[in-house]
Amino acid sequence: MSYAHRQGIAKLGHIHLVTPDLDKSLWFWSEIVGLEEIARSENEVYLRAYGEWEHHSLVLSKGEQARVDHVAWRTERSEDVDAYQRLLEEQGISCQVVRPGDELGQGRALRFQVPHAGHTYELYFDIEKPQAPPETRSTMKNMPHKAWRKGISPVRIDHVNLQTTHQTVSQGIQFHLDMLGFRLREHIRLQGPGTIYAWMSVTPLVHDVALGVVFEPPADPVPARLHHVAYWLDSWQDVLRANDILAEHNIKIDLGPGRHGISRAFFTYVRDPGSGHRLEIFSGSYLIFDPDWQSIEWTEEDYIDGLIWWGEQRPINQMGSMALTTPA
Amino acid sequence: MSYAHRQGIAKLGHIHLVTPDLDKSLWFWSEIVGLEEIARSENEVYLRAYGEWEHHSLVLSKGEQARVDHVAWRTERSEDVDAYQRLLEEQGISCQVVRPGDELGQGRALRFQVPHAGHTYELYFDIEKPQAPPETRSTMKNMPHKAWRKGISPVRIDHVNLQTTHQTVSQGIQFHLDMLGFRLREHIRLQGPGTIYAWMSVTPLVHDVALGVVFEPPADPVPARLHHVAYWLDSWQDVLRANDILAEHNIKIDLGPGRHGISRAFFTYVRDPGSGHRLEIFSGSYLIFDPDWQSIEWTEEDYIDGLIWWGEQRPINQMGSMALTTPA
Amino acid sequence: MSYAHRQGIAKLGHIHLVTPDLDKSLWFWSEIVGLEEIARSENEVYLRAYGEWEHHSLVLSKGEQARVDHVAWRTERSEDVDAYQRLLEEQGISCQVVRPGDELGQGRALRFQVPHAGHTYELYFDIEKPQAPPETRSTMKNMPHKAWRKGISPVRIDHVNLQTTHQTVSQGIQFHLDMLGFRLREHIRLQGPGTIYAWMSVTPLVHDVALGVVFEPPADPVPARLHHVAYWLDSWQDVLRANDILAEHNIKIDLGPGRHGISRAFFTYVRDPGSGHRLEIFSGSYLIFDPDWQSIEWTEEDYIDGLIWWGEQRPINQMGSMALTTPA
């Protein structure tokens, strides 16, 4: 297949999180994290960060239990959505069409489950880019909303970190590389199990998505899990300020602050108190522009340092994932 | 021409600066800026930042007067170098082949002058990625050299900002967009002269290169000028620390600290005291992942704010470019 | 006079600013700067920063024109207020007693004009330290209000910078040193005029107060002027974030960001848009614990660098003071 006709993914678009306590989750994401509410439907609230032009990077809706409804990726071109449908269905992957407006601000889209891993992905291209209302609009022309209006105030969504089982992780990673066009940037490879964690991107970010094994086997047999969604801040100091804000609101910090080896990110993790979904407050990291990048391989000898270069060294099985996507 | 066969540029590679005082320039870039020296030939010194894998992002050599020898771009694929040669020669642009090893660590490359604007560009793909010697090697596997070893200690080269005349700027910009595959990210467009400054990239950076008019018409008729080369730091605080370091060594700060509107970068400008070439110490800014990005247009009404959002407001004609590339 | 019986000043307490546009000034200090409103009387609004225990560090009231009502200093002991009254009246300085409650939250106090310089000073000891209401109270026991609740969010008031004429500055400085117990920390001494600016403190801060000459002789013959009041932030990055916030609200930055030589402070200056009173957003600087400190003397040769070590170099006469205290 020539590159000329190949459909492509341009970027991470948004994540739709289901929460059993929508009020508390909304308080967390809107007042504490500081995202801007863009729209509401009967069941959903649509939010974005101050530096984002697309209609939403986060959708919250109420449900009986915390789960990830879907993770959405924007394609390179409008016609790529259809091209992906053909490609996926050729592979025997069933696709569900999302009609324009089913998700507010969004055009026709496609949903399917990542084979084996089981996470629900959405592909879309057409999306509204609503202007911010005058009272929250930035005075800077290239920025949608005013910076620092409330809470932690991240600039944009950065990546999702997903988990699955030891049995399915290898095929899940391969699907991202072969079918979706992600490139492998860093990975943990152990003798025996092989590659158990992969950081992959379609952009120069070290990862738009990470996929790895659940650190601690959960009682629940559902394979498709979210470890965290990450939002980006410009400076490390802004991550420290976020810790102050969380502590001032009695929101327990999950892990951090600290610096990852893998991805070289400066981080703090915290869970949405309404749902348990985990947020990574994220700065630093690095960009990969090299077309011939060789994925950094971490092994038994160094992957612990890879996970945490400095900062809190929590036993790794205490960082288990909690929130689930629907298994079909 | 289908995208399938189209040659592409992946990233900014390096800049070769000629200086009349190599010792002073080397002191500046090595001790004050903190770049690592990788190799020396009879006439050149090759340096890179602590987060860079390629052999060099800066070449310094001695010459009678300060000038830019060339700006080098890495192609997407090895065969793109030849493809560009064919393409350029079809356009009547004469190309000079650089043999492997003519530039240390680099394979076969191509040089040509940007039509009208006159800057010398180099295209290459093959480049060595030498491991750092043990004593300066980072303990972090995904980072070549130890961070913070000396001086300001930036992570990597970020972009070049080039200038030319009012007569040639429009064609110079168009060449980048049409022939080299750059996308327009932000621009200043004035009534009458039209687009006088363009920020363009092949990556999600707001600019790998900016090309605009010389603010103050220089006495010298040479059209091809360098306004600055930029190196990146992770946090805004690191830029402030750079100001301390410059002040401690009696190196006059050219402009800053401040924040650009255009590119949203936090900056400080300083000149290499050996050559007058200008360095932008740079953090912040933003990434563009949207495939349908519409360039942000700045006009008579707002481009002054676009140049400086806050921080020192120097009359714009005092920020003239100084260093030249050879006009053939 | 032995030190045993000597009255003393412990710290800067508050400043009372009169503004012709109370609504706009209140918006600036409460929403943009982020001070907490503690109380209101018919004519005054009382505010404090999130890290302050005393009832107020800023009083705003409405008046026909911008002026400083008074600068208040807390004494070491309750009885020092009376001791100062005796001392000042012995020197022929007339004192006005402020009754408990005349200023909300404050006990008996004393007002007088600094001889020659003419600024109105208040001395008090008894002051309420009201607990913050539950919704703004910090979760940290040693901090009154939640950090980062709104706006720039400084921790505390730091100092005042006052100006007077060339004719009166020397006697004004001497009064602080001899009568009020301030120590000289840094000063500018020029041949001819002698000491034209003094940074003085009763604490280890480089200055609780600076007193110097008006840079540009104002048309108005009133000698007693305020150059600025300063509020403190923990990290330099917080000052940069303040610049963003100001720019997002179209509040012109007066000067900065930059670093003073004198006091080694990292600063940004901005004026209350309701009154023109100038605020210094301030971090860095240093502490003087040495009992035998020799004041740092700046002269013709270096005082310009002393004023601005790096950052915007505004011609000094453009940084004139604007707001006045009443000349009795």
Place this chain on the structure above:
Amino acid sequence: MSYAHRQGIAKLGHIHLVTPDLDKSLWFWSEIVGLEEIARSENEVYLRAYGEWEHHSLVLSKGEQARVDHVAWRTERSEDVDAYQRLLEEQGISCQVVRPGDELGQGRALRFQVPHAGHTYELYFDIEKPQAPPETRSTMKNMPHKAWRKGISPVRIDHVNLQTTHQTVSQGIQFHLDMLGFRLREHIRLQGPGTIYAWMSVTPLVHDVALGVVFEPPADPVPARLHHVAYWLDSWQDVLRANDILAEHNIKIDLGPGRHGISRAFFTYVRDPGSGHRLEIFSGSYLIFDPDWQSIEWTEEDYIDGLIWWGEQRPINQMGSMALTTPA
């Protein structure tokens, strides 16, 4: 005793640490921490931070095992050294006179052991303030050495944190308050044992010294222990940069980064690899100017949050002290 005649302590001066591996300790404090070497005698190396005027804030000497030789306090006046000698000897505390020059750069001084707690204190007033050599001298007149010359580059010593036994802590604290003029700023008071930890100062810092119980009863019966010595940095980001530097040199971080509740400091702890003596890399915190400050009391209910507001929550008994002072 009237205040007029009362001797006083002005500030923490220095700490003398004995190390079994002087070369490694010197590498740590000079190259990694970045202190400037001022002088050497046969047995000692004298160092200070870039913002310090006194001859030394750290003395390193070689010994069989790691211990604290002494902690030195500068008095308010030269005659206070003698006054303290009289006072202490009246209390039955034996004093040892240190002759001028016995410690390089220092005049006549006094050494004694804190009753019960057993730490060796030195009192001095006369101390040289050598100018930095031209090559390391700051270009800023009020700063001795160039900032950021090497390593972490703190500005100055901040405080010492000492530990003793449950049996002696109460009397040790009381001695500081009654005899040495320290004021109580924050403390942990548990039912039963009473006050087990006290943060005390003669300056507006929250603590020049903390004295508390050893968290984990050591096998060794020596009561006088050092938990850590702290050096100050201007911005929180500088503490994060310090973590990078430590990690780049394979120096294990002991605890952090995190923020204390008590003292509100942003910290990272690390041990000198040559001796095990612990250093706190320290920014943030707050200043107490109030003459009527009431010590913040932490109890069973909140002292854990007091120790760590956010950041790594290490079980408290894993933070035991290691280095000892001589027990007579």
